[in-house]
Amino acid sequence: MNEKAIGVPDSQPLNQILYGPPGTGKTYQTVNAALEILEPSLLQQHGHDRKLLKAHFDKLVSDGRIRFVTFHQSFSYEDFVEGMRAETNETNGQIRYAVVDGVFKSLCSDAQDGGKVTSAFELAVENLQEKLEASGGRLKLKTVRGKEFEVSYDGGKTFRVFPLSTENDDPYYVASMDNVRKLFAGESKRGMYNPSYVDGMLRYLQAECGLPAMIEAEKPHMHAQPYVLIIDEINRGNISRIFGELITLIEPSKRAGAAEELKVTLPYSKDSFSVPGNVYLIGTMNTADRSLAGLDLALRRRFTFREMPPRPELLAGITIEGAEGLDLAKMLQVMNQRITVLLDREHTLGHAYFMPLQAEPTLVRLATIFRQDILPLLQEYFFEDWEHIRWVLNDQCKNPAEAFIVADSALKLPSLFPKVHDKLRQSPQWTLNDAAFANPAAYLGILATVATGYVTDEAGD
Template sequence: MPDTSIHKPTNIIYTGVAGTGKTYRLLQIAKQYTDYLPRANDEDLLKQLLQALSWRDVVCLIFLDLQSNHQDLVKVPEIVSHEFFVAKASQNARESNLSSTAWLELRRHSPADSKTVSFENRASQAYFDKDNSGAWYLLPESMALLTGLSQQLEEFQQAKRDNNTSQNQVFSQQRFSMVSFHQAYGYEEFVEGIRPVMAASSQSNNLNNGASQMSYAIQDGAFLTLCQRAANNPKQRYAMLIDEINRANVSRVFGELLSLIESDKRTGMANAMTINLAYSGRTFSVPANVDIYATMNTQDYSLAPLDMALRRRFRFVDCPPQPELLPMISFNTKEVEAPKTFASDDSEIIDLARLLTGLNRRIIETLGVDSQLGHAFLFSVTSLEQLQSALVEQIIPQLAQVTGGQVSALQYIFKDAQQPLSAQFIQDSQALVANDENHQIGMKNNLTAQGQVLSGHNSWLGQSMNTGGYKINDDLVTKTGEFTKPITYQRLY
């Protein structure tokens, strides 16, 4: 678990085969980056929201708040009377010239090519413009710069709703973001990208004044948004949680940030680096109070070319199977007992820990350590029926995939080679056909002796032949026969 008192950035990837609890670790880490705080009243929430904001931020926040209520065009009196503006004025002990303050911020942050706003000392970044009716609107291209403010507003609005609907006096505040990588996940979702934005028409003479129009703007992704929150709150630690990091093209997802995430390249560190982002061109550096945790399935080799690049930036923590966490199934009581030592020889007990250990020992001998089964495959098993289902629906299909369906390998893993067909977990289809042929030939000879050979019998025998391959024992599927006996499973130890 992370120690949030340590200020050196943490980059860790938890590695292991499927079912070893890697994602569970991320969920446990998320709790370490969650604050459970006394619920504040609406006035306190408003104070917390506005405390560190500039007048420009407050005006932007007002536009975002009104947009959430489907109002895109705003006039100055509405801005000055908004609760955010009133509360900020109160915090600053301001009572006069409030309209002038609003006008100044709007004009200073208008675009140089505005057709309706004249101003000499404009700021370098534009946020607002005015239409011919005198109503102001938020520039669509500025939305990418306001992701952090948008999230703060959402948290404020949610906290107010919780105050109105919940009797709970405690609320949670998350200082993490969790994503799952996949083949289509890219830089645009993680860092920044161009996405469609709905904005109101700025033409006052438009018959559909106020109707939404689609434009495209650069918007922040999950990691950039988290970094902005962390930069605004440097006394707290934040975490980026990535599940299945090797499912995506990591170099494409991180882009130029792959160098910035190194511990000594963070903001304020010895070798701090700043780069210009690919789409917006903004300067950016990863805050030192952002930790990165990820999971990686070692059975997926798609990450191999990037292994060395990642190892320079992450610590790798192995997550092996933990069979000791598994219980025992008692045939007498049909209940699960607490884990025992491997010395138990009770004939009415199936020790799931020993069963998984035995399977994995033979898997390693046959396929290697990266093909082992994680304890999660059996973690929720509490009865014989559930064990049978886990074998049929999860474990055997998993092993069939990694062995390429090779009957000899599967039978070795399940110790089937010396067992009668009726007790084999994995059956050889050709052996079944041969056994069936012998049975049919015996029947044919018997019928011939009685002069009762059926004319279509030979053609039926030919149709029963197949090309071979593995087959799960029908009795295991139907939970009958030898698979109702403890000894059938105990031999897997």
């Protein structure tokens, strides 16, 4: 087996998914999940200082130790692993295609060498830019065969090559600085665009800009720092299309350095690739979009799942101005119990929607949450079955003035469909009662079993 990334508790799985209904803080919790892997002692000592934890998280992001990506239907293997990108010559309009690393392959490359290649290379490029500035924007270099050429570089992904003796009409060529980095990291020149100039640039960086001849190799993952990729909404992407052949390589037993290590040849670059043992994947999954039962089986077998249920207890102690008798925690708990009976527990309401009330415990804020978050979500859950939504809100037990959803008295079928209205199958037509959102009794009534003048079906049993 490969050795554990240094400083990572043994309990942390290499691949995990935080799952739960909307509003349970899954994306919010990825900060803690990442720090459990990267800085566990910090999390243990300052677990309640969100500002401090977020600052350390952001620093790790800027250092390249954490990457973040959101899956969606258009996200592809080319975005995640590697793909071809078209680049146009600014002078003659000719198009060339270069292999570009995706977010996952890029993270794995840094994890393999602990960022050493990146750090050394970036420092050398900074020295190159200083030399270019001092020399008026161009430097004279040589290929391995002694052919002279000049280069200019503005800090992007490519540098310009100006051959000093050529029969070509083009005044310059374009070469990839990323290919220079790959060549330094030990990759083959095969398939690279303008490889002689790429090689010449590498030799100059090593001879004049402080780039070492090579990075000293270490035993794989001996003291490797962990790296984290956070995949938000992992179930929204086409998993087989995004991961491709790498879905097998992310298994702990198939990682680089493991007893059953596997490598694949990538389709575009033809590089030999394996997933380092110090790369951790953290996904989030909204169960309202897709249940665990409907999740890609290949993904389910390779990830550990951590449920993120609603936590009404986090709302305990919040007193709403103007509705002092309202128990927010109990209200959320009861609404979720009703949803569980009518639908399932995967479509409940998360506590995060109500967390802004900690800083602003006003009736206006509560009304905004219900109007902009809770009601639209219930409409989505119940496919606009207004009667069931009324049951969740206990509107059937309220005085009509306190109900969020009421019969639409403005719809008069005889006037809408003269002479034929009696042929229509008449069902209740519902509308939102705007006045109820500002009425404390509307929220208090969610918990009531009997309202003045209105009796529940159970009351007569």
